[in-house]
Amino acid sequence: MKKITLLFLLFVNSIIAQKTVKVxxxxxxxxxxxxxxxxxxxxxxxxxxxxxxxxxxKRLSEVSVAEYPDNxxxxxxxTKKVKKEEIVVIHxxxxxxxxxxxxTEALTVSVLIQRIPPGEAAANFNTAVKWVTEQDxxxxxxxxxxxxxxxxxxxxxxxxxxxYEKKYEEMVLDKNQRVNAKTTFDSSTSSVFFTLPKxxxxxxxxxxxxxxxxxxxxGKESNEYWQQNRKMxxxxxxxxxxxxxxPLGGIAAGAITNLVLPANGEDVEYALVNExxxxxxxxxxxxxxxxxxxxxxxxxKFTENHLLQGRYxxxxxxxxxxxxxxxxxxxxxxxxxxxxKEETYMDKQITPKYGKKIVSEPTITTRKFPATFDxxxx
Numbered sequence: 001m002k003k004i005t006l007l008f009l010l011f012v013n014s015i016i017a018q019k020t021v022k023v024x025x026x027x028x029x030x031x032x033x034x035x036x037x038x039x040x041x042x043x044x045x046x047x048x049x050x051x052x053x054x055x056x057x058k059r060l061s062e063v064s065v066a067e068y069p070d071n072x073x074x075x076x077x078x079t080k081k082v083k084k085e086e087i088v089v090i091h092x093x094x095x096x097x098x099x100x101x102x103x104t105e106a107l108t109v110s111v112l113i114q115r116i117p118p119g120e121a122a123a124n125f126n127t128a129v130k131w132v133t134e135q136d137x138x139x140x141x142x143x144x145x146x147x148x149x150x151x152x153x154x155x156x157x158x159x160x161x162x163x164y165e166k167k168y169e170e171m172v173l174d175k176n177q178r179v180n181a182k183t184t185f186d187s188s189t190s191s192v193f194f195t196l197p198k199x200x201x202x203x204x205x206x207x208x209x210x211x212x213x214x215x216x217x218x219g220k221e222s223n224e225y226w227q228q229n230r231k232m233x234x235x236x237x238x239x240x241x242x243x244x245x246x247p248l249g250g251i252a253a254g255a256i257t258n259l260v261l262p263a264n265g266e267d268v269e270y271a272l273v274n275e276x277x278x279x280x281x282x283x284x285x286x287x288x289x290x291x292x293x294x295x296x297x298x299x300x301k302f303t304e305n306h307l308l309q310g311r312y313x314x315x316x317x318x319x320x321x322x323x324x325x326x327x328x329x330x331x332x333x334x335x336x337x338x339x340x341k342e343e344t345y346m347d348k349q350i351t352p353k354y355g356k357k358i359v360s361e362p363t364i365t366t367r368k369f370p371a372t373f374d375x376x377x378x
Contacts, residue, residue: 030107034101058103060099062099062100063100068095154347158343165339188319192314196311209309214300216329221297270315
């Protein structure tokens with residue numbers, strides 16, 4: 001009889017041993033004043049069998065097992081080891097095994113975690129844990145001011161409208177200037193000044209310079225080429241309404257982009273400057289110019305806002321030792337003339353109407369947590 005009883009106990013122990021599943025067996029190093037944790041998932045009905053020991057027989061400050069996040073199932077303070085502590089799992093969940101070391105030296109802990117499944121169907125349950133991020137939405141009811149309709153109102157207003165608009169050319173300067181040779185007793189440097197038409201702005205009328213151009217030409221060669229350009233311009237615009245009457249006006253207005261220039265003849269050194277730099281030019285000092293160069297004839301257009309008003313000087317220098325030169329300087333400006341009047345008109349104004357209304361607004365909360373490997377949101 002004793003022999004039969006012994007065999008029966010061995011058989012039962014063998015079955016129990018077969019049902020015990022190892023979850024992890026590992027060594028953990030815990031730095032001073034830190035903690036380490038392990039996370040595993042268990043299914044409903046599992047029995048967790050938990051053992052640990054500090055390899056050098058030193059004490060841990062705290063060892064605990066909790067159903068995540070804070071449902072503590074086991075906790076012990078100031079201990080060297082725990083042997084086969086058993087915890088019954090009520091709900092499928094992730095479990096946190098935490099080891100705290102509040103000492104000033106590192107500790108090494110051997111950990112063994114096993115599970116006894118509730119039956120064959122749960123024997124192969126995956127104890128891995130995954131981190132899940134979910135958003136939960138709650139709806140809050142509140143009273144708000146909301147748009148319930150609109151009022152439309154016709155309002156009489158006034159505005160300025162253009163009743164007259166014209167652009168036209170105004171000849172600002174057309175002058176011949178003698179520049180002496182270098183061997184004469186007089187200076188071989190000369191200058192001509194001009195002032196652009198002054199902008200006038202009133203409540204109902206404006207006149208302002210929108211562009212201008214200048215021409216510098218030496219001797220009869222440049223005059224002949226000017227006349228050639230004039231004939232081409234007159235022929236091109238004959239019979240049409242235009243805002244310019246000279247080749248320079250065509251350049252300033254942007255209607256033409258180039259003029260024919262002589263290649264041979266006496267040349268002149270020139271610079272377009274303000275009054276301050278005029279003095280420097282006459283003293284043969286470095287100047288800041290708006291345009292400069294040397295040639296038989298040249299031209300240039302200006303449309304920059306800061307250059308459309310004021311007085312300018314065309315400086316000229318003759319480098320010929322015996323021959324004086326006659327230089328023709330022309331300046332043309334394009335003016336824009338506008339007249340305005342006030343007119344009345346009806347403007348539609350739409351004003352929203354507000355009323356109180358009970359509305360539901362969502363509050364979205366994001367949470368991140370460890371879950372069993374087979375977790376699915378309900």
